[in-house]
Amino acid sequence: MADAGAHQSSRSRDLDKLLLRPGHLVGPAFEPGTELRDDIQEYARILVVGAGGLGCELLKDLALSGFRNLEVIDMDRIEVSNLNRQFLFRLEDVGKPKAEVAAKRVMERVSGVNIVPHFCRIEDKLDEFYSDFMIIVLGLDSIEARSYINEVACSFLEYDSNGNPREETMKPMVDGGTEGFKGHARVILPGITPCFQCTIWLFPPQVKYPLCTLAETPRTAPHCIEYAHLIKWDEVHSGKTFDPDNPQHMQWVYSEALKRAALFSIPGVTYTLTQGVVKNIIPAIASTNAIISAACALETLKIASGCSKTLSNYLTYNGVEGLHTKVTEFVRDKECLMCGPGIFMELETSDTLKMLMDKLGDEPQLLMSGVSVKHGGKTLYMQAPPELEAMTRSNLSISLFKLMEESPKGILHVTGTAGKPGKRQSCSTKLRVAFKGVAGIKDTDMAGGA
Amino acid sequence: MAEPKAEPKPEPKTKYDRQLRIWGEQGQSALEKASICLLNCGPTGSETLKNLVLGGIGSITVVDGSKVENGDLGNNFMVSESNLGQPKAKCVCAFLQELNDAVKAKFIEEHPVTLIDTNPSFFSQFTVVIATQLVEASMVKLDRICRDANVMLIFARSYGLSGFVRISVKEHTVIESKPDHFLDDLRLNNPWPELKKFTESIDLDTSDPVAHKHTPYILILVKMANDWAKAHNGKLPSTREEKREFKELIKAKTIAPDEDNYKEAIEASFKVFAPQGISSSNLKRILDDPCSEVDSCSSDFWVMVAALKEFIANEGGGEAPLEGSIPDMTSSTEIYINLQKLYQAKAEADFIIVGQRVRDILKKIGRDPLSISNDLIKSFCKNARKLTVCRYKSIEEEFNSPILPEMQKYLSDEEYSVAVGFYILLRAVDRFSANYNAFPGQFDGAMDEEISRLKTTAVSLLTDLGCNGSPLPEDLINEMCRYGAAELHAVAAYIGGVASQEVIKLITRQFVPMSGTFIFNGIDHKSQLLSL
Structure with a gap:
């Protein structure tokens, strides 16, 4: 060199x-x-x-x-x-x-x-x-x-x-x-x-055991552990939440899992496995x-x-x-509600925030409920926590046109639960709204829509 | 820096918890016994070692003859401004020691090339030698030394946005290869007498709906396969039509739509259709390997293979020892536990027979019949279907006479063109530096001349290898000169990560180390393994 x-x-x-x-x-x-x-x-x-x-x-x-x-x-x-x-x-x-x-x-x-x-x-x-x-x-x-x-x-x-x-x-x-x-x-x-x-x-979907297996037909060590963790804990400690980072809690689950394993002659319950199952530990x-x-x-x-x-x-x-x-090389989902151009909606200037939220429930692409709405950095309505809900509740009856500072069009971010029954999941999407009869809207602004 | 600490140390088990879940106490103890030698502690070497020190490797010896300079501060986290002018090996060693005081860390201030030339016996004390940033001539020499001394060797090099990792070990045998997806060993197509008997004790057509939906699919399939064989001259379903019919028969047994056990039985029915006996080509190759003819020099692994071979030909009736575990499946607790015990008992019985055969063979070849522990034999039996043997060609052989058809294939395959281009160019830059005392583009200026010189060097290398008329992409030659032997931190961290992962597999003898030469392609990450 x-x-x-x-x-x-x-x-x-x-x-x-x-x-x-x-x-x-x-x-x-x-x-x-x-x-x-x-x-x-x-x-x-x-x-x-x-x-x-x-x-x-x-x-x-x-x-x-x-x-x-x-x-x-x-x-x-x-x-x-x-x-x-x-x-x-x-x-x-x-x-x-x-x-x-x-x-x-x-x-x-x-x-x-x-x-x-x-x-x-x-x-x-x-x-x-x-x-x-x-x-x-x-x-x-x-x-x-x-x-x-x-x-x-x-x-x-x-x-x-x-x-x-x-x-x-x-x-x-x-x-x-x-x-x-x-x-x-x-x-x-x-x-x-x-x-x-x-x-x-x-x-990949997370491993979840059917509760009836845990309760009635346990076969493996994880079944015994999850029984102690998900069923027995609540039976014994009414109202007290299980804390996986509390060693005493973990020890309790472990000893209960051991008892259950002994009852059914199931081998393999260890403290390490108990931690692994309960905390879903990923080896690293x-x-x-x-x-x-x-x-x-x-x-x-x-x-x-x-x-x-x-x-x-x-x-x-x-x-x-x-x-x-x-x-x-994966390809984009052209319909993706997250990174796509979002959904276009035309509103009356008199439409209130509440009316918009109802429309989202009827919108066939969304069927969204439990809606929260943001505009720019500002929260217009938030479902939770309760304090925030209370603070933003008064906006519901105000016209969206007003809430959006009377601009003829703009982008909202809405989150909630959407989808057809049985396939509903949390969803977030952009909403491009335009107000009818307000100057400044050209046809091109609506191109490239949903 | 590290002060002796007063407070009691937490259980090392907790510290290593996340890795013990991967390689267990045995793997950890192998790591803690291992001694590692690192040659050159630039970022590639330092990062490799860092990952091993964190995991609790036994001891490290850092060999490097250079002093810390400004350029090192820009690519190596193990040195800092206050180290300028000091021996690099010393500084890197001190930082690594800080990461884990359970590791014995020392350094030798010496150029690895000098050590290779003057003190070859130095290397025989180590479990693994990690040689980073070595040029071709030194690689060949070191490889010969380590092969003679039976020391595992791994090469790692980062070069601009390219690099390679290459293991060099004569033979590496793995019992616990721990593959992610492997077919379970249920013997549904070839049940042993006790399993058959147990199946007969269960009434599939029970009128009790709870019992019906809690009959595990193992019993359903063994029973139905047996019935089928009775009606078909002892044969199991083999044609597509027969398989379909067999599945229909299972479906017809279902009495309620929520019977998951019958759904599982239909899904698992292919296990009935599988041929009996050894199906893994990997295992067949091991059984046919000349090493399975053992003598007093044979390793424990091959002695056990010889015993396995005898077992398969005799008591096994064509099958390997039973693995002894069953997957979770819909079942009543009682039947499941009984089945589990049944499988375990058969595995235990097989292990006892193999163990006796191992002892007989050991005696025959003049070794202590008890010199292979029962734990090892048990693990061998449990993993019999997953045994793996890796062999690595010597560096000299690969460099002088690579497998030409493979080389031609890579050169003409678009998927491999960048990787094989890097492979050739990584060798060409060493020839270049031997001729011109610097790597192409190492210093600024005269880039065009360097590019054409590198091209000439690469062409003559290809000619020497017998690959005439296979041009390398011009863009790649340009790219290589642009790199100018830069050791970029991110590339070094990647290469070091790969090397340390492979070292862990070698030392723990778990999982399967990579084969061939890994060529890193940092341009678009289409890295490849080349088998030359």
């Missing part, structure tokens, strides 16, 4: 090769040069959602990929069982907020990087918080959290009069997930590549998190810089039997 010039190497020695030199296999907007490198350092703001196994890796990877403005959001505190993979945490950190410790550790080691931690729930932040970032990177382990961020990111998306997504409103997401030796990484460009909702079927190791996070960080760098092609659009990694990687 040549050693010449080694002493004068710059910190961005390696990254510069990628960002400063032209190439042929690059993104369409790639403009190599020091300006690109400096812009990424100065202006690209990236949000990392989750400071766990993937989040720790992501923060490190992004900090060493030329990004200097990072924020991280996580509501969890550090636990001992995190330490086999969440390498930014030490034993003495147990109990501290993950986001704060992770941010501090990376800043200590990579000078020039600024990481703002947010120790809170993702729902605690306003939509404006999320709209501020260039790219949102997700290191999560639940479908619910992914769906939430997806909904927020897709709500920023606007379509032009030709029905094409407007690039400046597109909030790219990069998502990773792992389980044991397996994982996935994906790039979501709302309006172009499928969002979570478009491919919601990718998530450092190496898989490293692989998936690295893929996500690399894609984030590519989206921000155009320095190479991007993953299109879903990578799976499986190291169980040999090594298998696969890239699948």
